[in-house]
Amino acid sequence: xxxxxxxxxxxxxxxxxxxxxxxxxxxxxxxxxxxxxxxxxxxxxxxxxxxxxxxxxxxxxxxxxxxxxxxxxxxxxxxxxxxxxxxxxxxxxxxxxxxxxxxxxxxxxxxxxxxxxxxxxxxxxxxxxxxxxxxxxxxxxxxxxxxxxxxxxxxxxxxxxxxxxxxxxxxxxxxxxxxxxxxxxxxxxxxxxxxxxxxxxxxxxxxxxxxxxxxxxxxxxxxxxxxxxxxxxxxxxxxxxxxxxxxxxxxxxxxxxxxxxxxxxxxxxxxxxxxxxxxxxxxxxxxxxxxxxxxxxxxxxxxxxxxxxxxxxxxxxxxxxxxxxxxxxxxxxxxxxxxxxxxxxxxxxxxxxxxxxxxxxxxxxxxxxxxxxxxxxxxxxxxxxxxxxxxx
Numbered sequence: 001x002x003x004x005x006x007x008x009x010x011x012x013x014x015x016x017x018x019x020x021x022x023x024x025x026x027x028x029x030x031x032x033x034x035x036x037x038x039x040x041x042x043x044x045x046x047x048x049x050x051x052x053x054x055x056x057x058x059x060x061x062x063x064x065x066x067x068x069x070x071x072x073x074x075x076x077x078x079x080x081x082x083x084x085x086x087x088x089x090x091x092x093x094x095x096x097x098x099x100x101x102x103x104x105x106x107x108x109x110x111x112x113x114x115x116x117x118x119x120x121x122x123x124x125x126x127x128x129x130x131x132x133x134x135x136x137x138x139x140x141x142x143x144x145x146x147x148x149x150x151x152x153x154x155x156x157x158x159x160x161x162x163x164x165x166x167x168x169x170x171x172x173x174x175x176x177x178x179x180x181x182x183x184x185x186x187x188x189x190x191x192x193x194x195x196x197x198x199x200x201x202x203x204x205x206x207x208x209x210x211x212x213x214x215x216x217x218x219x220x221x222x223x224x225x226x227x228x229x230x231x232x233x234x235x236x237x238x239x240x241x242x243x244x245x246x247x248x249x250x251x252x253x254x255x256x257x258x259x260x261x262x263x264x265x266x267x268x269x270x271x272x273x274x275x276x277x278x279x280x281x282x283x284x285x286x287x288x289x290x291x292x293x294x295x296x297x298x299x300x301x302x303x304x305x306x307x308x309x310x311x312x313x314x315x316x317x318x319x320x321x322x323x324x325x326x327x328x329x330x331x332x333x334x335x336x337x338x339x340x341x342x343x344x345x346x347x348x349x350x351x352x353x354x355x356x357x358x359x360x361x362x363x364x365x366x367x368x369x370x371x372x373x374x375x376x377x378x379x380x381x382x383x384x385x386x387x388x389x390x391x392x
Contacts, residue, residue: 006063008035008338008347013181014367016080016087017064018071018104019043019356022137022162023121023197024093025060026170027177032063033338034347039363040066041080042356044384059335061353067364068357068384075382077103079369084109086367089117089177096126106192116190117180121173123165125196137165140197146205153222153229164204165197172200225249231280232270235309242292243309246283257304261286357384 005011013036017028025040032038040061055061070076081104084090090109092099099105099120106118123140124130141147141164142157151158176193184190208226211217216225223229232254235243248254251271258267267282268275287295296308310318316327316334328337331352338347360383364374377383 006032006035006037006348007345008033009342009345011035011345013037013089014087015039016041016083016090018090018092018094018099019066020093022093022166023169023173023195024091025058026167027119027121027173028064028091029060029062030170030174031177033350034342035345038064039083039367040064040354041071041083042066042068044068044070044357044381046356055353055355056331057333058353059333062330062335062350063348064354065359065363066354066356067360068386069360070382071102071104073382075377075380079364079377079382080104081108081112082369083364083367084116085112087113087116089119089181091119091121091173091177093121096122096131110190114190115184115188117177117184118190118192119173119177119180119195120192121169121195121197123197125198126194137162137197140165140169141201143198144202144205145208146201149205149208149221149227151221151227153220155222157221165201168200168204169195169197172203229276230270231276231283234280236284236287238287238292238295239289240291240293244287244292244295245307245309246287247305249305253303253305256302257299257306260299260302260304355386358386360385 010031013031015028015031015036015038017024017038017040019025019040019042028038028040069079071080084104092104100107109118110116120126122131123135124133138147138159141160146164147157147159149157150160150164173193173195176195180191180193208217217227218224219229221227225233228234230249232246232248235245237243246257248257254270261283263282263286268279270276270279290298292308295306299306315321316329321327325337327334328349329335330350333352335350338350361374361378364383365371374383374385378385
């Protein structure tokens, strides 16, 4: 499958991604979005991800080609090592020891390519008593204090999708790999980047641990400033069932908001926690008087930190998001555009996700594998060449 050259600040970087779920694919997407050439090594048959959807809807697989290789086969392992010899970095997200058992752990990979950055991500890390335990995002953030802090007063903690564990892990892995690549450019030596989602989730809570130590955020869940306890930092329902996000933490933003809502100087003092219930009741009653979009228009030019809560379907249509190009439509699917922005080396528009093995033949050729070897591996069942691809 032919692909257009990618643009962005990571153009020229070659990354080999061993297919997984969660943070590994997201890390690969982030690097590919910014121009890296990422080749995804898929299984010959699809793995059970727990989320059934056609490949075109698995948007974190965008911007890269797929080669289907049986890395459990000796010839597949040899092929993978040959590809690693051409890579600047790899990404793997298997349980600790899995890549070592395949003969693709850090030692043989770095022996083949001493400058290689070996990026790996797990839930609980490469060592520790729970290193081999099964888990998902919710488990990892549960161990770090993150999940406990999210939710309403008197209610169980609220799962924040899989953002705080899986995708914080992806960000930390991408950051760590780029740091290691920068160091390798000076030292000529690669290294292993060991990323654990419990570490990244804990890292995101650094400021909260400071607030807790200062006595500013240590009440029960849902009673503190940033967890829906404060009336000036919460979500309120409007007349049409829509919601408005109110976030004037600083007093200088509260005053214009309250004035725009029609309140006078007798409004309860929101610096006094004892008056939070009264303030919340007044705000809730006022905001229920009109629909969400009416409030959004009325408060648009007010320095009061008030914005509509948009659904994923509505977000791409918001004028500000449209003006910035925050979302793009690719293959008929609206999705977030590559970020951040670069003044001199902007990223390309994303390409759609590929089905597993769609580019096996073409991608292997581009990575230095001879056509006759590709054909032999195909005939031996070590690689899967899609009917849309070609082996020679």
